[in-house]
Each structure stands twice: as structure tokens, then as C-alpha cells.
Amino acid sequence: xxxxxxxxDKFTFLTLLALVFxxxxxxxxxxxxxxxxxxxxxxxxxxxAVVAFFVVFKIKTEILFNFSFLFYVILVVILVxxxxxxxxxxxxxxxxxxxxxxxxxxxxxxxxxxxxxxKTLTKFSIIDWRxxxxxxxxxxxxxxxxxxxxxxxxxxxxxxxxxFAIILKKIRPVIVIFTLxxxxxxxxxxxxxxxxxxxxxxxISFLNPExxxxxxGYQIIQSKIAVGSGGLAGKGYLNGTQSQYxxxxxxxxxxxxxxxxxxxxxxxxxxxxxxxxILFYRQFNVKPETDEEFYYVYLFNGLILFQFLVDFxxxxxxxxxxxxxxxxxxxxxxxxxxxFIGEAIIFKIKLNNFLNEF
Amino acid sequence: xxxxxxxLSQHEIERISIVINIFLIALFIFLLFAFWNxxxxxxxxxxxxxxxxxxxxxxxxxxxxxxxxxKRRRLSENKINxxxxxxxxxxxxxxxxxxTAAKITGMGPDEIKKAIDKYKGYPKAYAxxxxxxxxxxKVIYIESRSDELPEFEIxxxxxxxxxxxxxxxxxxxxxxxxxxxxxxxxxxxxLGDLIGKSGIEKIYESSLRGTGGVRTVVKDNLGKVRExxxxxxxxxxxxxxxxIDLELQxxxxxxxxxxxxxxxxxxxxxxxxxxxxxxxxxxxEFFSGPLERDKWLALINDPAKPLHNKFLQGLxxxxxxxxxxxxxxxLEEKAVDTSxxxxxxxxxxxxxxxxxxxxxxxxxxxxIYDALKESCNVYFYRLGKKLDIDVIxxxxxxxxxxxxTQMDLPNEKKGLFPTKEWKLRELKQKWFPGETVSVxxxxxxxxxxxxxxxxxxxxxxxxxxxxxLHILDQIEKDGEVVERYKPExxxxxxxxxxxxxxxxxLHRVVNDGGTxxxxxxxxxxxxxxxxxxxxxxxxxxxxxxxxxxxxFMPHSWFASFAPRDNPEIAMVVFVENGGxxxxxxAPIAKKxxxxxxx
Numbered sequence: 001x002x003x004x005x006x007x008x009d010k011f012t013f014l015t016l017l018a019l020v021f022x023x024x025x026x027x028x029x030x031x032x033x034x035x036x037x038x039x040x041x042x043x044x045x046x047x048x049a050v051v052a053f054f055v056v057f058k059i060k061t062e063i064l065f066n067f068s069f070l071f072y073v074i075l076v077v078i079l080v081x082x083x084x085x086x087x088x089x090x091x092x093x094x095x096x097x098x099x100x101x102x103x104x105x106x107x108x109x110x111x112x113x114x115x116x117x118x119k120t121l122t123k124f125s126i127i128d129w130r131x132x133x134x135x136x137x138x139x140x141x142x143x144x145x146x147x148x149x150x151x152x153x154x155x156x157x158x159x160x161x162x163x164f165a166i167i168l169k170k171i172r173p174v175i176v177i178f179t180l181x182x183x184x185x186x187x188x189x190x191x192x193x194x195x196x197x198x199x200x201x202x203x204i205s206f207l208n209p210e211x212x213x214x215x216x217g218y219q220i221i222q223s224k225i226a227v228g229s230g231g232l233a234g235k236g237y238l239n240g241t242q243s244q245y246x247x248x249x250x251x252x253x254x255x256x257x258x259x260x261x262x263x264x265x266x267x268x269x270x271x272x273x274x275x276x277x278i279l280f281y282r283q284f285n286v287k288p289e290t291d292e293e294f295y296y297v298y299l300f301n302g303l304i305l306f307q308f309l310v311d312f313x314x315x316x317x318x319x320x321x322x323x324x325x326x327x328x329x330x331x332x333x334x335x336x337x338x339x340f341i342g343e344a345i346i347f348k349i350k351l352n353n354f355l356n357e358f
Numbered sequence: 359x360x361x362x363x364x365x366l367s368q369h370e371i372e373r374i375s376i377v378i379n380i381f382l383i384a385l386f387i388f389l390l391f392a393f394w395n396x397x398x399x400x401x402x403x404x405x406x407x408x409x410x411x412x413x414x415x416x417x418x419x420x421x422x423x424x425x426x427x428x429k430r431r432r433l434s435e436n437k438i439n440x441x442x443x444x445x446x447x448x449x450x451x452x453x454x455x456x457x458t459a460a461k462i463t464g465m466g467p468d469e470i471k472k473a474i475d476k477y478k479g480y481p482k483a484y485a486x487x488x489x490x491x492x493x494x495x496k497v498i499y500i501e502s503r504s505d506e507l508p509e510f511e512i513x514x515x516x517x518x519x520x521x522x523x524x525x526x527x528x529x530x531x532x533x534x535x536x537x538x539x540x541x542x543x544x545x546x547x548x549l550g551d552l553i554g555k556s557g558i559e560k561i562y563e564s565s566l567r568g569t570g571g572v573r574t575v576v577k578d579n580l581g582k583v584r585e586x587x588x589x590x591x592x593x594x595x596x597x598x599x600x601x602i603d604l605e606l607q608x609x610x611x612x613x614x615x616x617x618x619x620x621x622x623x624x625x626x627x628x629x630x631x632x633x634x635x636x637x638x639x640x641x642x643e644f645f646s647g648p649l650e651r652d653k654w655l656a657l658i659n660d661p662a663k664p665l666h667n668k669f670l671q672g673l674x675x676x677x678x679x680x681x682x683x684x685x686x687x688x689l690e691e692k693a694v695d696t697s698x699x700x701x702x703x704x705x706x707x708x709x710x711x712x713x714x715x716x717x718x719x720x721x722x723x724x725x726i727y728d729a730l731k732e733s734c735n736v737y738f739y740r741l742g743k744k745l746d747i748d749v750i751x752x753x754x755x756x757x758x759x760x761x762x763t764q765m766d767l768p769n770e771k772k773g774l775f776p777t778k779e780w781k782l783r784e785l786k787q788k789w790f791p792g793e794t795v796s797v798x799x800x801x802x803x804x805x806x807x808x809x810x811x812x813x814x815x816x817x818x819x820x821x822x823x824x825x826x827l828h829i830l831d832q833i834e835k836d837g838e839v840v841e842r843y844k845p846e847x848x849x850x851x852x853x854x855x856x857x858x859x860x861x862x863x864l865h866r867v868v869n870d871g872g873t874x875x876x877x878x879x880x881x882x883x884x885x886x887x888x889x890x891x892x893x894x895x896x897x898x899x900x901x902x903x904x905x906x907x908x909x910f911m912p913h914s915w916f917a918s919f920a921p922r923d924n925p926e927i928a929m930v931v932f933v934e935n936g937g938x939x940x941x942x943x944a945p946i947a948k949k950x951x952x953x954x955x956x
């Protein structure tokens with residue numbers, strides 16, 4: 001126990017808590033004028049997440065990697081079942097009811113997926129055709145299932161795993177070229193035959209929000225106005241006109257950055273940047289004892305980085321509106337719980353790393 | 359032990375680590391710059407947009423000025439209309455919204471749907487007017503449930519009220535929404551603004567109209583007002599005080615309950631109208647509300663022309679009232695004097711044609727006094743033979759006939775008094791002397807308004823001073839007089855003696871058993887002249903039967919003033935298809951004099 005306290009990365013854990021509490025404060029502001037009790041729910045979820053964190057933390061990483069395929073299969077099966085019988089909330093079938101809470105399965109599949117991909121990546125030294133196809137199948141099944149819900153944002157986040165896999169592993173150049181061609185053709189095909197017009201609008205409108213002022217461009221314009229009008233120090237807590245007068249859409253989830261930018265200004269944004277920088281710096285620079293741990297650390301951190309980047313860029317109109325929460329900050333129990341569980345594994349890897357060095 | 363498990367070399371891991379750290383630093387620097395650009399460099403731009411998002415300047419319409427009578431009784435005032443609007447965008451369920459709207463307004467669901475369908479092409483955020491003038495109870499119902507019924511909005515609008523309804527409607531006029539053409543012409547008006555369309559409301563529009571205020575509010579994304587930041591109050595328009603006496607006006611309108619026609623009573627000291635009645639009339643409030651097509655058509659197609667101000671716009675033959683002008687012309691032109699005697703045999707042959715007197719048996723020997731008293735046609739036929747039409751026209755116009763009175767009400771008719779030159783120009787025909795004979799008894803090609811007849815009789819009363827009729831006394835703003843009407847008179851170059859002779863004749867009409875004897879009031883020397891203007895010619899073979907029908911009954915005139923010396927009041931009474939002037943118009947005049955001098 002003493003060793004635990006000594007080697008447990010308390011500083012990073014406090015950073016995580018700081019992110020969550022910043023988020024809760026922003027959720028409180030974002031839903032201040034509507035009578036929702038989102039921030040108390042988020043506090044409750046934090047409690048659940050911390051408990052889960054330490055439960056997972058107690059488990060040996062080998063066991064997690066060994067069971068990752070089983071978890072992966074179970075969650076894929078649930079996703080398949082959801083396509084048929086999911087409850088539609090906010091236009092998607094991504095939720096299942098667990099007691100009083102709604103659970104978003106697509107958030108949880110990220111963990112066994114990262115574990116299983118990491119395990120798979122250790123098995124080959126270079127990505128050749130065989131291993132490439134194998135990776136694509138592992139990633140492709142949940143991607144397609146989540147995209148069918150339809151939750152393009154969450155599905156899109158999974159592509160970060162592929163990007164990091166390619167960065168981390170040597171790959172045959174021909175596969176890269178082939179992938180690019182397939183992605184381009186696939187994107188065009190998806191655009192024309194799969195995406196619904198409102199989804200197409202969402203993607204284009206970020207390039208020219210003024211043209212889509214009345215529809216999808218509205219969110220981008222209002223978010224930019226919120227962030228831009230925040231200035232250096234912001235309009236003050238609970239004083240953001242864009243959020244308090246409800247010009248900002250989905251402000252307690254996807255656009256929480258805009259609430260921060262409006263009410264706390266550039267200083268508030270910089271503060272959150274600092275917290276995230278600490279998180280990334282400390283969690284990326286880990287010396288794991290196995291390859292699979294190493295890959296897991298990069299894949300999971302990469303996912304957080306990717307989602308963080310999309311959310312911030314989206315708020316100033318640098319990226320299409322994705323509908324993904326900002327990790328640890330946005331409202332959403334499933335997201336919070338999943339990221340805490342994912343982080344618990346990295347903490348455990350770091351602890352092992354310290355213990356082994358002694 | 360862990361080294362065995364790992365295929366990646368320490369070197370490789372460190373290399374990747376360095377790359378990711380450089381990447382992280384670069385990424386965060388980029389992010390800081392991106393947000394610096396939006397939040398600091400473009401802050402003003404976005405602040406302005408954020409402000410314009412929530413700030414809205416709402417116009418507060420100014421209450422219109424009041425219209426008051428000479429004793430400051432309100433003829434036209436303001437009330438507040440609560441108008442119901444519906445915005446489709448905020449409706450969660452249109453069917454339910456329509457049902458609710460029907461329940462609130464008491465209108466049928468189909469009616470509501472029809473009202474909404476009119477705005478099909480409009481954006482969904484457009485507030486559709488559903489009903490004007492909602493009762494207060496319903497207003498409270500909606501306002502207290504604004505969260506449940508976000509699609510409904512109450513708009514407060516000052517509206518015009520006329521406490522005496524139809525009374526004096528032709529003086530007051532009405533207001534209604536300005537037309538597309540008016541929107542182009544008039545400065546400072548918006549679509550949907552109300553503007554004076556007739557009467558005082560039109561003539562004194564610029565004084566009556568107040569200055570609008572502005573309320574600056576904070577609204578949310580649904581357009582609901584959350585906070586009032588600033589309020590600049592509107593200022594009420596100026597009060598227009600009229601020369602009209604409400605009691606007299608009411609009294610005369612009551613007398614005209616059964617009649618169509620017009621009455622004008624003028625204060626001879628100023629030319630200010632004490633009463634101006636035109637019957638039938640209309641309710642000006644009809645135009646302030648939503649115009650219903652059927653009712654509107656009924657109003658404009660009514661043969662009695664309720665929208666028509668007969669006093670200023672009705673063109674009629676003056677009939678025997680014109681004999682006043684003939685007498686003055688003849689005296690001035692020395693065609694007759696008081697000693698001239700003319701014998702009436704009931705008819706006279708002029709230019710090989712018989713002209714009849716209204717009294718078939720004839721009046722016998724007539725001098726100018728008796729000719730006026732008895733209204734003897736033959737006497738005046740002979741004057742018509744003696745006098746040139748252009749000379750008569752000169753005097754007629756001098757006395758105010760065939761020219762605008764310049765009274766301060768809109769759309770006055772000019773009328774017509776014929777001359778030789780006019781006939782040649784307009785009809786390309788020579789003037790026939792026989793026509794002058796018809797003109798001599800107020801017939802022929804002449805058209806005058808009752809206002810012109812009133813001007814003429816006033817000029818006689820004032821012995822040659824022609825008053826300009828007016829209805830405005832003064833305009834006040836914030837308790838101060840900003841405009842006061844200055845009485846205007848012009849001179850008619852006619853000798854006093856001629857007036858005195860004619861006045862003696864007019865005095866006999868009423869006080870010496872003449873045609874206007876029914877107007878006689880002891881102690882009040884009323885002077886007047888009757889005019890029974892036939893619709894049918896006496897020569898018509900079916901005259902006796904047809905004249906019993908209302909529409910063929912003669913128009914009934916009585917133009918008069920009182921007292922004879924130092925006259926105070928002049929009056930014209932005109933009853934459409936009233937019948938014999940002595941029996942209809944003169945008794946009405948008597949009642950009015952009694953009311954004025956009681």
C-alpha cells in the first residue's frame with residue numbers, strides 16, 4: 001500500500017480530476033438556464049468512474065490483454081443487437097438502458113479495441129498485406145456498426161487507432177498508397193450513397209458556415225461567436241450570452257469548449273490546454289515493460305488526443321461538427337467511465353514500470 | 359526480465375517518444391495561436407455579433423394625438439389592442455397549436471388554419487397575425503403560460519377609438535394601414551403603420567402622429583425577451599381641437615335620423631364650423647380593425663354613399679337658393695331696383711318657350727322683396743333674360759359658388775358655375791340665352807356643394823365679407839398651443855345697399871309669411887332662403903304620380919343666418935329627396951337655431 005502511494009502517479013490523477021471538475025463547472029453553466037440536473041449526474045458518474053478506475057487498476061495488465069478479445073466480441077454482439085432494437089436518443093440508436101442510466105456502448109468498445117489492437121500489433125514486425133487486412137477487420141467491424149447507428153462522429157474517432165498503428169509500425173509503402181486510394185474512393189462512395197443530406201451539410205458547412213446559416217452552419221457560427229466574443233478573460237462565469245441565452249447548441253456536450261471560451265476567455269482555454277498538455281506529456285512518456293503495453297499506451301492516448309483536437313478545432317470552425325464529447329470534460333457518463341477505465345490501464349502500466357525499475 | 363518480453367529496442371521507444379513530444383509542443387503552440395487569433399485578434403468582430411444576437415430594438419408605437427371638440431370633449435382617442443401572433447417555428451405540434459389558438463380566440467380551427475396558410479411562403483420564424491384586439495383575460499392566459507406556449511406572442515398596439523362611434527365621422531375621418539403607394543410617398547412610415555385616410559385624421563396627420571419610442575431588449579435564441587436594457591418612451595401626438603360643438607353636432611345628427619343629407623353651421627365671427635353633419639355616416643373604428651371584404655363592399659356600394667361627405671363632396675343644383683345671387687347681381691348691375699315691379703301669371707314666354715312658376719296660378723305683381731319672399735320663378739326668369747351669364751358667373755364666384763371653400767378637410771369638390779367660355783371649351787357649343795333663364799332659378803348646368811352655399815349665405819350675412827370655412831381651432835402639444843387657426847375673410851365687392859335689400863327679402867321669407875315661415879323664431883331675426891330642387895321636370899306628364907316615390911322627391915334646401923343685425927350664425931340645411939323645402943328643411947333649421955340660441 002505504501003508502495004502504491006509512492007509510485008502511483010498522483011499528479012496526473014489530480015490533473016484528470018481537475019479536468020473533470022472544470023467540466024462539471026462548465027456543465028453547470030451550460031445547463032444553468034434549463035432546469036436539468038446534469039452536473040449532479042456528472043458528479044455521480046465521476047464517483048462511479050473513480051471506483052471503476054481502482055477496480056481496473058487492481059487487475060494485472062496481462063489478464064486484461066488476454067481477455068481483450070472476449071470483451072471485444074461481447075461488445076460487438078451488443079452493437080449488432082442495438083442496430084435492431086436500440087432506443088433512439090438524439091437521432092441515434094447508440095444507447096442502452098442500465099437501471100437509471102443510459103449507456104453508450106460505442107464509448108466502451110474503445111478499451112477492448114485498443115487492447116486487442118495492441119496485442120495484435122505485437123505479433124508482427126511489419127505491416128504487410130495479411131496483417132493489414134487483419135487490422136482492418138478488427139477495426140472495421142465496430143466502425144461499421146457504430147456508423148450504422150448512425151453515429152459518424154464516434155466511428156470517425158476510431159480511425160485514430162489506424163493512424164497511430166501506421167505511425168508506430170513499419171508498413172509497406174504500397175499498402176499506404178492502396179489505403180489512400182481506397183479511402184478516397186470510399187469517401188466519394190460514402191458521400192454519394194451512404195451519407196444522408198444532413199450529414200453531408202454538416203461536413204461541408206464548416207467550410208462555408210454563412211451559406212448554411214439557417215441549418216448546419218448555425219452551430220459553427222454560434223460557436224465561433226461564443227469563443228471569439230470571450231476575449232482574453234471571458235464574460236464571467238454564468239454570464240456568457242451565447243450559452244445562457246441558448247444560442248450555442250449541445251453546449252454541455254459537444255460544444256463545451258465554446259462555453260469555456262465564452263465565459264473564461266483565452267485564459268480559460270489556455271488553462272484547459274495546460275491540463276491536457278500535462279496529461280498527454282505524462283501519459284505518452286511511459287516506459288512500458290511489454291510491447292503490447294507500449295502500443296496500448298500510444299493507441300489509447302492517441303484516441304484522447306484525436307478527440308481533444310477535433311473538439312477544440314470544431315469550436316472555432318477548423319473542423320466539421322462531429323458530435324463527440326471532449327474527454328473528461330463534456331457531459332456524458334459513458335464517455336467519462338470509459339476514459340477513466342482506459343486511463344486506469346495506463347496508470348497500472350506506469351506503476352508496473354516503476355516497480356520493475358526498483 | 360522485462361527486456362526479454364519486448365521486441366522494440368530502447369532506442370526505438372526513445373525515438374518515438376521524442377517525436378511525440380515535439381509533436382505535442384508544436385500542436386499546443388498551434389492551438390494557442392488559433393485561439394489567440396479568434397479570441398484576441400477577432401474579439402471585436404465576434405463581440406459585435408454576440409451583441410447583435412441578443413440585442414433587439416423594438417419600436418414602441420406612439421399614441422396618436424386626441425381630437426377634441428371646442429369644449430375639449432374627446433371625439434377620437436386611443437385604446438390598447440392586444441394582438442395575437444403565432445410563430446410556426448416554435449410550435450412543437452401544429453395540430454395542437456391550431457386547437458389552442460381556436461380555444462383562445464374563439465375562432466374556428468379552419469379559420470385559424472386559413473390565417474396561417476396565407477403565410478405559407480414566409481419563413482417559419484415569421485410571426486403570423488391571428489387576431490386583433492384580444493380580450494384582456496385571454497392575454498393574461500397566454501402571458502402566464504409563455505413557457506408552455508412559446509409559439510404565441512402578444513403584441514401591444516395602440517388603436518384608435520371613437521367614443522361617439524358614427525357621430526361626426528366625416529369630420530374625424532378614419533385611420534388604417536398605409537398602402538404600398540403611401541409607403542413609397544411618405545417618409546418615416548413602415549409597412550403596417552396606421553395613417554389618417556380621411557377627415558381630420560388625414561389633414562392633421564403630421565400633428566396627430568406622435569414620435570415612436572425604442573425599447574432595447576435582450577432576447578434568447580427563440581426570440582423571447584429576457585431583459586429590458588433601455589427604454590426610450592414614445593411621445594404622444596398633438597391634440598387637435600376643433601371648432602365643432604359636440605352637443606350641437608349630436609343634436610343635428612339626431613334630427614337627421616330619418617333623412618339623408620347634410621347640415622353645416624358656421625360661427626360667422628371666425629368662419630369656424632360649429633357642426634357639420636353628413637348623413638348617412640359610418641363608424642370609423644371599422645377601418646382600424648381587420649377589414650372584412652364583405653362589409654367593405656357593402657359600405658362602398660351603398661347607394662346612400664355613407665363614406666361620402668355630402669357637405670364638401672356632394673354636388674347639387676342650388677335651386678331657388680340661387681335667387682339670392684340673381685337678386686344681388688341684378689341690383690349691382692342696375693337691372694332692377696326696389697321699385698321694379700314684375701307681374702307673375704304662373705308662366706312666362708322667353709325666347710319662344712314657356713317657363714313655369716312653381717305657383718301655377720301666378721304671384722301677381724312682385725317687387726324684389728316679394729320675389730324673394732315668395733320665391734317667384736317668373737320674376738327671376740325675367741332677370742335671366744336681362745342679365746348675361748358671364749356677369750352672373752362673376753357674382754356667383756365672388757360669393758363662393760363654383761370654387762373651393764379651402765376648408766380644412768380633404769377631397770373637397772370644386773363644383774361648377776358655367777360661363778360662355780367654359781361651354782365653348784368643354785362642350786364645343788355656343789351658350790344659348792335660354793340656358794341663362796334656367797340658371798336664374800338655380801338650374802341648368804351648375805353644380806355646387808352645400809359648403810359653397812353656406813359660404814354664399816355667410817357672405818350675405820356679413821354684407822360682403824367672405825369667410826373661409828374651417829374646422830380647426832388649435833393644435834396643442836404638451837399643453838402648449840403649437841398652431842392656432844387665424845380667421846380669414848376676403849371681400850366680395852358688392853355694395854352694402856344691395857345686401858340690405860336682399861337681406862330684407864330674406865327676412866320676409868321667414869318672418870313675413872314667406873316660403874321659409876316654418877323657421878320663424880320670435881325675437882331672433884332669422885333671414886333665409888328656401889330651395890326646392892325638383893328631380894323631375896314639372897312638364898313631365900307623370901309628375902304627380904312619380905313625385906310620390908322617395909327617389910323622385912325634390913331636394914330640400916334652406917340657407918339662412920341669424921340674427922339679421924350683427925349676425926352670429928349661418929346655416930345650410932340640405933335634405934336629399936326631402937320634399938318641399940318650406941316643410942322639411944326650414945323646420946329643421948328652426949330646431950337648430952333654437953338649440954344654438956337657447
